[in-house]
Amino acid sequence: MSTVFLYGLVALLFIISWFKDPQKSKKALKIGWKSFSKLIPTLIPVMVGIGIILSLLNPEAVSVILGEKSGVLGMLLGIFIGSVAFMPGFVAFPLGATLLSHGAGYPQIAGFVSSLMAVGIVSLSAEIKYFGKKSAILRNLTALVAVFIFVLIVWGVGL
Amino acid sequence: MKLFKTHLYAILVVLLLILLIIFKPDVGMKALDLSASNFMDMFSVLPPIMLLIGLLDVWIPKEVMIKYLGEKSGLKGIGIVFLLGALAAGPLYAAFPVAAILLKKNARIANVLFFLGVWSTAKLPLVMFEYTSFGGKFTVIHIVSNLTVFLIGAYALEKSLSPAKKEEIYRISSSMVN
Numbered sequence: 001m002s003t004v005f006l007y008g009l010v011a012l013l014f015i016i017s018w019f020k021d022p023q024k025s026k027k028a029l030k031i032g033w034k035s036f037s038k039l040i041p042t043l044i045p046v047m048v049g050i051g052i053i054l055s056l057l058n059p060e061a062v063s064v065i066l067g068e069k070s071g072v073l074g075m076l077l078g079i080f081i082g083s084v085a086f087m088p089g090f091v092a093f094p095l096g097a098t099l100l101s102h103g104a105g106y107p108q109i110a111g112f113v114s115s116l117m118a119v120g121i122v123s124l125s126a127e128i129k130y131f132g133k134k135s136a137i138l139r140n141l142t143a144l145v146a147v148f149i150f151v152l153i154v155w156g157v158g159l
Numbered sequence: 160m161k162l163f164k165t166h167l168y169a170i171l172v173v174l175l176l177i178l179l180i181i182f183k184p185d186v187g188m189k190a191l192d193l194s195a196s197n198f199m200d201m202f203s204v205l206p207p208i209m210l211l212i213g214l215l216d217v218w219i220p221k222e223v224m225i226k227y228l229g230e231k232s233g234l235k236g237i238g239i240v241f242l243l244g245a246l247a248a249g250p251l252y253a254a255f256p257v258a259a260i261l262l263k264k265n266a267r268i269a270n271v272l273f274f275l276g277v278w279s280t281a282k283l284p285l286v287m288f289e290y291t292s293f294g295g296k297f298t299v300i301h302i303v304s305n306l307t308v309f310l311i312g313a314y315a316l317e318k319s320l321s322p323a324k325k326e327e328i329y330r331i332s333s334s335m336v337n
Contacts, residue, residue, distance in 0.1 A: 002248040010208075010210050014210060027217050028214045030213070031212065031337065032206075035212055035259075036205060036209040039252075041169065048173060048176055050193070051193035051197055052179065054190075055192075089285040089288060093292035097292045109293075110297065117279050118305065120252070125168075130259050130335050131262075135316065135324075139272060139275060139312075142276075142309065143279065145312065146308035147305075
């Protein structure tokens with residue numbers, strides 16, 4: 001859905017741009033293509049690496065690891081798995097809901113889902129290429145702090 | 160040799176994948192499937208985002224970006240990056256080139272960091288999906304707690320950078336979208 005919208009929007013913008021200035025539009029295409037080709041080499045290992053990691057983690061195994069009685073260790077493991085793994089939200093949320101119904105606990109799932117979204121260990125190499133080592137690592141650490149606070153609140157209110 | 164070096168990790172993971180397919184076919188085939196779907200996701204979001212970056216680069220003058228997202232943009236800047244991140248589509252790695260074009264046009268580093276945070280956690284379509292999957296309480300706690308940390312963290316991180324380091328960030332991110 002959002003993919004169709006995104007393609008439509010950018011296509012429309014490009015057509016408008018083309019009518020206003022074909023020269024500039026050609027330059028925009030060139031810049032887009034060059035940026036794309038700079039990102040791709042770092043993403044190829046990420047895509048395959050994630051495929052391998054996820055093939056080893058099936059829902060049953062994860063819901064045992066993140067079970068309601070798994071306690072603090074389960075929360076830490078949830079955060080760890082979420083930080084290392086990488087999947088789109090429309091896959092992660094139903095998976096999280098399934099894990100909950102299989103007996104995973106809310107704080108553990110909170111750690112898993114939120115770190116999945118904000119912490120990217122495997123995409124760190126790409127992030128470093130864009131923003132340098134220091135800021136990429138610090139941004140991920142900040143995200144990790146956010147994840148911990150979220151988990152603690154969910155745990156504290158007893159969801 | 161240079162080609163080999165840039166693709167070293169790619170070669171290693173593909174090798175690992177092939178070994179898995181040979182020696183543990185059930186896991187290997189699943190990994191192959193998952194990798195393929197990862198590539199599909201990537202190619203469904205990246206091309207339009209990259210073209211959008213090109214368009215932003217040729218049409219948005221630096222002065223405009225500085226006015227709305229630069230050093231002195233204040234609350235207005237925060238509001239704008241919040242909207243940009245919330246209306247985004249795609250995984251976090253797709254946000255990196257967008258952040259880079261903002262930096263290339265001299266947007267404030269704290270604003271760009273907050274933008275990455277919003278993109279990662281509060282994309283609108285995903286928020287609605289989270290609500291239906293985990294309920295309102297979970298979703299509200301998630302978004303409020305994380306965005307608070309991201310906002311404070313963005314400013315703290317920016318403050319921790321020396322002027323030379325900031326210069327370097329602007330330089331390397333600009334070189335990635337050129």
